[in-house]
Amino acid sequence: MDTLRLVRPGMEHLSQIADFRRELLDAGSSMDGCGPLIRIEDPMEWLLDTQARSRLETLPEGRVLSTQLLCMRGDTLAGMIQVRHILNEYLEKYAGHIGYAVRPSERRKGCGTWMLGAVLPVCRDIGLDKIMVACLDTNPASRKIILSWGGVYDRTVHEPEEDVNLEQYWIKL
Numbered sequence: 001m002d003t004l005r006l007v008r009p010g011m012e013h014l015s016q017i018a019d020f021r022r023e024l025l026d027a028g029s030s031m032d033g034c035g036p037l038i039r040i041e042d043p044m045e046w047l048l049d050t051q052a053r054s055r056l057e058t059l060p061e062g063r064v065l066s067t068q069l070l071c072m073r074g075d076t077l078a079g080m081i082q083v084r085h086i087l088n089e090y091l092e093k094y095a096g097h098i099g100y101a102v103r104p105s106e107r108r109k110g111c112g113t114w115m116l117g118a119v120l121p122v123c124r125d126i127g128l129d130k131i132m133v134a135c136l137d138t139n140p141a142s143r144k145i146i147l148s149w150g151g152v153y154d155r156t157v158h159e160p161e162e163d164v165n166l167e168q169y170w171i172k173l
């Protein structure tokens with residue numbers, strides 16, 4: 001099996017991004033850590049939006065700087081992971097620094113676990129010394145991933161908009 005690698009999204013990934021999105025939509029999956037992919041059908045538009053969110057000069061109002069990465073297995077886009085550089089009020093209260101998703105056909109092969117580990121040096125490079133990672137209390141896979149990288153449970157909060165409970169963990173870098 002090909003090894004995994006994290007890369008910045010670029011023009012060369014457009015068809016893979018469309019394919020990835022279609023598979024997640026067909027499966028009715030959430031798209032955590034994929035930026036606005038769930039509402040943006042055109043991969044080029046998504047790419048430009050992602051790039052705009054990665055630089056202060058182009059950051060849309062009300063957003064925080066973020067780094068979007070793709071997890072590639074060979075030529076296959078297996079997963080996406082996003083690092084939010086700072087926590088605004090919503091992120092501090094609920095979602096934390098990191099989001100990630102693995103396409104259904106690539107799940108249960110260690111990709112989610114690998115991605116979170118691989119993004120930790122990226123977080124350090126951004127200047128973070130600890131990160132908050134949250135998962136639904138109904139998501140044992142994500143909980144396992146967070147714990148496997150030393151996540152320390154902090155608290156469970158209720159997110160009223162989606163009416164869900166989020167477990168929040170901190171990972172020291």
Ligand SMILES: CC(C)(COP(=O)(O)OP(=O)(O)OC[C@H]1O[C@@H](n2cnc3c(N)ncnc32)[C@H](O)[C@@H]1OP(=O)(O)O)[C@@H](O)C(=O)NCCC(=O)NCCS
Pocket residue numbers: 029030031032099100101102103106107108109110111112113114134135136139140141142144145
């Ligand atoms: C959560 C998610 C990222 C897991 O990705 P993955 O690549 O399947 O994860 P891994 O293969 O690294 O599995 C991690 C652990 O969870 C376990 N696991 C995976 N899927 C599971 C499931 N549906 N139920 C229970 N355990 C599960 C694995 O066996 C593994 O445990 P182990 O370390 O004891 O072997 C993926 O299911 C996903 O994208 N879900 C939708 C988006 C999402 O929930 N993102 C997380 C937001 S916090």
